[in-house]
Amino acid sequence: MWYHALSVVSIGASMSIRQSFIDRIYDGVDPFASYKTSKAASEALPEGWGSTHPYFKQYIDLLKPGLIVEIGTWLGGSAIHMARLLRAAGLNDSCIICVDTWLGSSEHFMYPPGRASLKLVNGRATFYDDFMRNVVQHGVQDLILPFSTTSIAAAEVLRECAFAPDLIYLDGDHTARGFRADLDLYWEILRPGGCVIGDDFDWEAVQANVINFAYLQKVEFTSFSNKFLMRKPN
Numbered sequence: 440m441w442y443h444a445l446s447v448v449s450i451g452a453s454m455s456i457r458q459s460f461i462d463r464i465y466d467g468v469d470p471f472a473s474y475k476t477s478k479a480a481s482e483a484l485p486e487g488w489g490s491t492h493p494y495f496k497q498y499i500d501l502l503k504p505g506l507i508v509e510i511g512t513w514l515g516g517s518a519i520h521m522a523r524l525l526r527a528a529g530l531n532d533s534c535i536i537c538v539d540t541w542l543g544s545s546e547h548f549m550y551p552p553g554r555a556s557l558k559l560v561n562g563r564a565t566f567y568d569d570f571m572r573n574v575v576q577h578g579v580q581d582l583i584l585p586f587s588t589t590s591i592a593a594a595e596v597l598r599e600c601a602f603a604p605d606l607i608y609l610d611g612d613h614t615a616r617g618f619r620a621d622l623d624l625y626w627e628i629l630r631p632g633g634c635v636i637g638d639d640f641d642w643e644a645v646q647a648n649v650i651n652f653a654y655l656q657k658v659e660f661t662s663f664s665n666k667f668l669m670r671k672p673n
């Protein structure tokens with residue numbers, strides 16, 4: 440049984456997708472349940488990139504997604520924006536699964552500003568806490584679940600557990616190979632009629648793969664203000 444917005448009823452009225460994921464992956468323990476930060480509440484929280492693009496509102500309003508999967512969450516800018524849109528649309532039983540290693544992308548390691556943003560401690564990135572704190576400070580922890588693993592591992596888990604997202608946001612690995620692997624894997628688990636939104640369409644590796652993928656899949660895509668959008672046929 441694939442779980443998505445239209446089949447939520449089959450899980451049972453009392454069992455949301457979020458709770459199913461918590462039960463299946465976290466043995467029933469909500470990752471936010473005992474979260475505490477050591478930082479002061481007043482400490483500034485940076486946002487993401489292009490996180491409030493109009494595609495998000497347009498397709499959340501259209502699809503009324505029960506399950507959104509975001510690949511590449513960073514500090515939560517786009518996830519928090521989508522969560523607020525879900526809230527505004529009254530979709531309080533929906534869930535955004537945020538897939539991220541919280542270890543950064545290849546580009547972060549290449550230049551000093553990128554490395555600084557990883558907050559390396561003993562050689563390991565430590566910005567996961569900033570993401571968790573951001574989510575809690577924006578009051579959307581009931582709509583978001585972190586899934587701290589690679590996009591490939593997450594796709595495998597989602598497939599095995601039969602979670603079929605209604606909306607997928609791709610903003611993780613932007614290398615040609617990594618991006619293509621994500622596009623291929625996540626298109627497979629996207630429910631028919633659902634859509635993929637992706638960031639950084641001006642990156643050659645992204646754009647060339649979107650064009651090639653759309654051609655092979657015989658689907659159309661649109662792009663606007665550096666994001667692309669592709670809908671899976673029903």
Ligand SMILES: C[S@@+](CC[C@H](N)C(=O)[O-])C[C@H]1O[C@@H](n2cnc3c(N)ncnc32)[C@H](O)[C@@H]1O
Binds near residue numbers: 541
């Ligand atoms: C550009 S940032 C995401 C920005 C975020 N969507 C926003 O708008 O605020 C990219 C993120 O993808 C994550 N990432 C890169 N490659 C990944 C992979 N293969 N699997 C999981 N996460 C990955 C990085 O850790 C980083 O946090």
